[in-house]
Amino acid sequence: MRRLFTALLLSAAAPLSAHPLDALTAPEIDGAAAILRAAPQWTKAARIASITLLDPTKASVLNGTAEPRRAVARLLVGSTAVEALIDLAARRVTTWTPAPGQQPSFMLAEILGSVDIVKADKGWRAAMGKRGYTDFSGVLCNPLAVGFVADPALRTERLMNVPCFDATGAKNNTFARPIEGLMATVDLTAKKVIRLIDLGMVPVPAEMPQHDYASQTKYRKPMKPVVQANPAGSNIAITGSEVRWDNWRFHVRLDRRVGPTLSLLRYDDRGTERSVAYEIAPSEMFVPYMDKTPTWSFKSYLDAGEYGLGLLASPLSPGRDCPATAIFRDAVVAGDNGKPMTIPRALCIFERNMGDPVWRHTDPFTANEESRPQVDLVVRSIAVIGNYDYILDFVLTQAGEVEVRVGATGIDAVKGVATQSMADATAAADTAPGTLVAPGLVAVNHEHYIGFRLDLDIDGTTNRVAIDHVAPQTITGNPGRTSLWSIDEMIQTQEGPVEGHGHDALIRILSDRPRGKLAQMPSYELMAGHAATSLLDPADPVQARAGFTKYSTWATAYQPDELYAAGAWANQSPAGQGLPAYVADKQSIDGKDLVLWQVVGFRHITRTEDWPIMPTLWHSFRLRPHNFFDRNPAMDVAPDFASKP
Ligand SMILES: [Cu+2]
DSSP: OHHHHHHHHHHHHSOSOSSTTSOOOHHHHHHHHHHHHHSTTOOTTEEEEEEEEOOOOHHHHHHTOOOOOEEEEEEEETTEEEEEEEETTTTEEEEEEEETTOBOOOOHHHHHHHHHHHHHOHHHHHHHHHTTOOOOTTEEEOOEEOOSOOOGGGTTSOEEEEEEEEOTTOSSOTTSSEEEEEEEEEETTTTEEEEEEEOOOOOOOSOOOOOSGGGOSOOOOOOOOOOOOOTTOOSOEEETTEEEETTEEEEEEEETTTEEEEEEEEEEETTEEEEEEEEEEEEEEEEEBOOOSTTTTTOEEOHHHHTOTTTTBOOOOBTTTBOTTSEEEEEEEEOGGGOEEEEEEEEEEEEEOOSOEEEEEEOTTTOOEEEEEOOEEEEEEEEEETTEEEEEEEEEETTSOEEEEEEEEEOOOEEEOSOOSTTSTTHHHHTTTEEEEETTEEEEOEEEEEEEEEEEOTTSSOEEEEEEEEEEEEOOSOTTOOEEEEEEEEEEOBSEEOOOOSTTEEEEEEESSOBTTTTBOOEEEEEOOSBOOOOSOTTSHHHHTTGGGGOSEEEEEOOTTOOOTTOSOOBTOOTTOSHHHHTTTOOBOTTBOEEEEEEEEEEEOOOGGGSSSEEEEEEEEEEEEESSSSSOTTTTOOSSTTOOO
């Protein structure tokens, strides 16, 4: 009894958050909202768009010195954006900074409210009447970020573009029957439609696809179970938000804006814990569509800054989205007006055995066989942004590698067209921007860029960036051999794009201190993987808001407020924010605390197999130790799970 009482006292005295990098808790979000409302700057016209953890200073985290918990809020006061910093312990607003002309991310009430505004608009109702709609109960509208605002008179207004769909009878695909050619622009402040584009009637596709299992007409034979299993229990140990697995240790949280965030990533190198990264997280996403029609050409989403990858994290389904044996973690994010929202099972953490060897060899002379089974750790979340689902994975391997994977699935954005078949005379014109995926439906071509911010700290915070060019050489004096290649190492000393990806160069981030008996400079290679860069004209206003997509890799000097590849205020942003601005002063990065940025980029040339729902397509990049360990770090992996040392 006494022990129970002591435990209760201890838990009552425990701080609200156990780790300085923990996401804000529900009481902290409530507290931040209350502090804002009590602030002298608060007015009745103020609305809170977002509240998130304001990162503690890096030095305080690394030194273990406690700092008061702080939050950053973005507000709208009337129509003016404000950034407020809040000291949660002192219960006060420390800075209140208006950002005229900028827009915080959308509030859920704005997204839902704009649908009602459109449906009440006389002009829209008349245009719908011409299309035969008098009852709008089956009509669903999809409010969208407007991106760049071409009309200078509207540039400071807070806007959404709202196309609608006939979703009568829709169970799970509300995007399949577009009411094409009609789109309203809503002024969210004035709460009215300020523009209606009506390009004329396009027949609504007849088919309503359903992708639930019961709706299918043909079934393949269900498989006998193929599952991940942990018959002797999990190897994952979690304390608070700190995860230990195999030789890895890290902190994980779901950030409202950028989503899954790994911090303090360390690897136990035979008894010495060594730093690999301070923080790894998505930063921004850019998805431009390739259709010049006025109801499509604006589509160029910056999903993290306009909506929020953490805010839109989807609850994960055990046994389907993640193995049933995964550890599932709820997340708390601030909803509208600083109201905490719990997202159940927003993160999953699991081990997986893909059936691959982490290494193997059979000696050709002695026939000695040695092989080691590979087990990986995966941290997963899935952001559902309207029609699209993005699976965001961090994969840690026993060989010290980190793979960052993005799986694209969900429903292609589709456009209603007259063409029913590619044999139709209208087919060539209608399918110029994409692919006919169903009668009367074109999936429009587009591309996806997911910019990750990689605050790597290889054995500490003073690092360098090396580009190892693979340089062809001509050799003379040997008639049997006239060419080879060798490595030409170049150190990048200034902020900017890091160029040299492809098969002719290796990009590495290295410590500035030699280590071990070989006195090698420990480093990690950034293996680009899928790194398409944007083909749009740099002067195109759509592209100019997302300048980070012109290069696949960037390096910047660490700055605590440089977090977002397309800038802190991404919604309706002007040109040039984010990485292009961060590197403009060309600070030195040599032997400094530096940040790498890697953009996973892929063009989505749509295909019939993407419809009615797209099989998951994975893209990735990899961080791979390079002279970081003095030998294969997976030498000590046991040959069998039962093996005793
Ligand atoms: Cu796509």
